[in-house]
Amino acid sequence: MTTGLPAVTVGIDFGTLSGRALVVSVADGAELGGAVHEYEHGVVEHALPGGRTLPPDWALQIPQDWRDVLRFAVPRALAAAGVRAEQVVGVATDFTACTVLPTTWDGTPLSELAAYGDRPHAYPKLWRHHAAQPEADLIVARARESGQPWLSRYGGRISSEWQYAKALQVLREDPEVYAAADRWIEAADWIVWQLTGAESRNPCTAGYKGMLQDGSYPDRDYLASLHPDFADLTAKTGHPLSQLGTAAGTLTAAAAELTGLRAGTPVAVGNVDAHVTSAAARALDPGHMLAIMGTSTCHIMNSDVPAEVPGMCGVVRDGVVPGLWGYEAGQSGVGDIFAWAVRTALPHEYAAEARRRGISPHQLLTEKAAGQPVGGHGLVALDWHSGNRSVLVDHHLSGAIVGLTLDTRPEDVYRALIEATAFGTRTIIEAFEQAGVPVAEFTAAGGLLKNAFLMQTYSDVLNRPVNVLASEQGPALGAAIHAAVAAGAYPDIRTASAAMGRLRRAAYSPDPARAAAYDALYAEYRTLHDYFGRGANEVMHRLRALRAPGAAASLEAPGTPGGGS
Template sequence: MSKYTIGVDFGTLSGRAVLVNVETGDEVAVSTYEYPHAVMDTTLPDGTRLGQDWALEHPQDYLDVFAHTIPDVLKQSGISPDDVIGLGTDFTACTVLPVKADGTPLCFMEQYKSNPHAYVKLWKHHAAQDKANRLNEIAEKMGEDWLARYGGKISSEWMFPKLWQLLEEAPEIYEEMDYFVEAADWVIWQLTGVQTRNSCTAGYKAIWHKQKGYPSKEFFGALDPRLANVVEDKLNCPISPLGQKAGELTEAAAKWTGLKPGTAVAVGNVDAHVCVPAVKIDGAAKMLAIMGTSTCHMLLGTEEHTVPGMCGVVEDGILPGFFGYEAGQSCVGDHFAWF
């Protein structure tokens, strides 16, 4: 009897599930679910106005993707859940949200439904640009050597400018939340009950290094004294390598996906980076360009080098055993859509 895996891709406007035969690689069934809330860039669901350059999403949409697409591919194919041996996901990044210790998003709490900072900050949320500018200035002034790993500049789309903006504009949200998590890791948490951070987003989006860890408390304290212990206070959970099993499907998640409890679930990944092994790149010196809302260019190497202008280099950030180099353009498909 053939065995199958399911991959779920979370994009900017929709989520897609694909059911694949592990022996042949054939795509047996595909299902797409459009996010009901789409991208919130002018108002929240209750009408609260958003400022310029905001881009938010609602985490309920991500759970609904699982509940609609996975049962659909099972129905289309007629495949038994007994024959599905694993589930993998990928996500846009850096797409982040504040949650409680049990994983509950703050926007699910009645008292914060009108607070924009309680929602998911989508990868293309650019309202933290002033924080990114200040972070880069301070890093240069302090001579932080990690800055060169990111081409000399940290983007406003990444973890710490967004987190700093949240702290400054909504300190009550910062105090209330227990974790600030990548959506890529949050959906795995919801499926398995296991909280972990994937090495890809930690490395490319949160200034984490496999050997050196995060920047120092001194650096974060120089941004804002309240951020001195940000790693311990808001990011404190294990970081797992790509390709590893994160956990198994819980009884609750099995009910809304239609899969069996105990089905293996992989560590989360990023929507572009996950494509490298899919196109059979398994070594250095081959570049992959993923074109969509944005465009990412990825290349594997056997040594770590700093390259001016690149987005980042991360050990094991794309494939285990290699240094993954990333560059690209943030506005591509969006630009064409604007025309």
């Protein structure tokens, strides 16, 4: 580093639709400059770039979009910050998860090979790819039958979003792609491979998404019970883990040329966007829950003891910060649900008013909804448009709105959906506390913080103060904090978080009258939640089965037998 110039780190956050780079001061966490690069292909949901159509519940991505973030966003962030490459002492990345892809031995994505360019299963499966629910169900059934000890660490259920369910779907529906995959790797680790030239694995994705517990993956006999050819999955996923906050390697000459940084700059071990944000929000102490709220919501909390919490996404030793048990829960759709409401239920006159006033449709609907009393719309909704991640762990559930009349207005629906997502978070908190894991403090982060009405609703529904992360780039800031530790600027993540993190405590406080009114509405939500979600009425599953019969068969590789059990 050039003498006299302050040290900085670069955090690179790979999201669902874009990636962003943030330059941060090592001394105090000040955000000096950043840049965003929108993915050219976004989320591939309907058809591959070559035109092959996809059935419902698929969500893929294009690896070149991720490389382009390194190519465009990092140099622009350096320029915006007005810093030189020699000031950068460390780099770190974070990624959505479980976003996972098949590659060759050298890390080449199968989707980039000519032989597999028109094969959907050769592409990275985004976190919100939910087409592997049958595989997830089979994984759980076989685990229960054989008494697998790791199942309790995931609340007794495995999500269709995770590594094993997605890999089993590949094997069952396109065994040729599965056989060609030398590596089945999280994008969080793949992007670090691109930067350092060496494969590495992080304990966060391995533990939460790859079912690694107490140093071991599920054994071969269990995997073979799912499919005879599945016994070798660990050979594709298994790799020595590197502790969070340490360096996975250094930038190669090629990566330095791509990013505009110096070759040899330390690169931190990969991480997940939600989990790395805990460092940015100073939410690393036991009992401090962090909700990262965006298209979906991920709930992260540390504890000094392990416990079995029904329907959580996992409890992993050292999964968030070394030395503590990290818990994860989540909601598969939050911001996505609000976007659905605008996309499908916004009358022309509302859209015209928003344009006339120069505000977004979301702002308009929020403004109209905020003036209502609690329960004034006469509605209660279930926030399962993308299925339920916690506490039911069932992505074949679907959304519902009860109480609709001819007088129901768009803002009524919008408010009911906001409340439903808050009720979903309350359900998760109650599950933790009923399992003996107290939630002492609640902090929110993510893109939805800009909606003050939404945040106040959460405070009222939860009947507790809500802290907020005082940064609009939580994952990138958290990654930059990890980069500082990997570079040796701080001895550990907790020390770096205290110096570089940003938190505004009690930004929202509950109103006693609204909180009491929401208790009654929440009781109705829980009635519907348990009725549709716990087996009393399987109508949501039956409707989904009618929606797209034979969808899996359309993805069979030419000349290969059909998938399925």
